[in-house]
Amino acid sequence: MASKHVKEMEALKDHLGKHQLKLTRQRELILNAFLRQEHITAEAMYHQLAKSDPHLGLATIYRTLNLFCDAGLAQARHFGSQTKYDNVSHKGHHDHLICTGCDQIVEFENEEIERLQEEVAIRNGFIIKTHRLELYGLCSRCRH
């Protein structure tokens, strides 16, 4: 029954504590559901959780996912008219190649790019927590 996501739970509690926020049943519930995903929309999570908790409100899902973003557990990404919430803890960070022709998304990782990002950050006195890299263009099929 106990969650396997102890580290993330601690991170959330830490954030809550630092901001005079409270740990609620809904927040625990949504966190556990969220951590099982790689990325998900609020709407999708709403329907998914409705099976076990029919009275969990959509607004609460949105609020909570945005809270996770503040806490550094999630990252919002806007796609067309929808927002997807990425699970930051999911196997490192993956970047995205996005085809503007067919909306196909290809995920990739590139250590060399990550290393150079780190370098840029250090040069500017920054410590990176997360990043977002999206390459927009046309995939081989959409190029005609």
Place this chain on the structure above:
Amino acid sequence: MASKHVKEMEALKDHLGKHQLKLTRQRELILNAFLRQEHITAEAMYHQLAKSDPHLGLATIYRTLNLFCDAGLAQARHFGSQTKYDNVSHKGHHDHLICTGCDQIVEFENEEIERLQEEVAIRNGFIIKTHRLELYGLCSRCRH
């Protein structure tokens, strides 16, 4: 009076010709305004053009910017709840270092990263038109 953006104008005419579309006063007007920007939202362009053309409708701006996307002159990018239209002919991408402590934004460019992005794209059969790279973290002051 004549536009300096001859090449883009030709590209638009070419697209129009191939799709049984017509060249209108509004399309010329919006193209010239658009090409002066690096990126802009439909709303911003609406207000900008309202000064000289009070009766240019917002729907027309949206339709025309989407047309530019189809013609390969523009590229839509979703940013928060808004859509920004990038001027594809504008080269200088600047990427961003964003401090989550004080919201300070530092712009940077890194040719090596750009080169690696290109490499990743090619490996996946993509042709990049634009990209977006944002590094989130803490600046030297906010690190405590």
Place this chain on the structure above:
DNA sequence: TATCATTTTGAGACAGCTTATCAATTTCAA
């Protein structure tokens, strides 16, 4: 240049996604 089928426009209605509102409930420090 006049004709006219076709496309485009402008204005507002409409739709989808997200946030704001607010009374009722829950949390948690004392």
Place this chain on the structure above:
DNA sequence: TTGAAATTGATAAGCTGTCTCAAAATGATA
């Protein structure tokens, strides 16, 4: 246990962007 403060759920409201449609503009053709 108590009570101030935060949170929730339901729904209204807000924001972007698209659709509708009558009127106007375009451009191929004569």
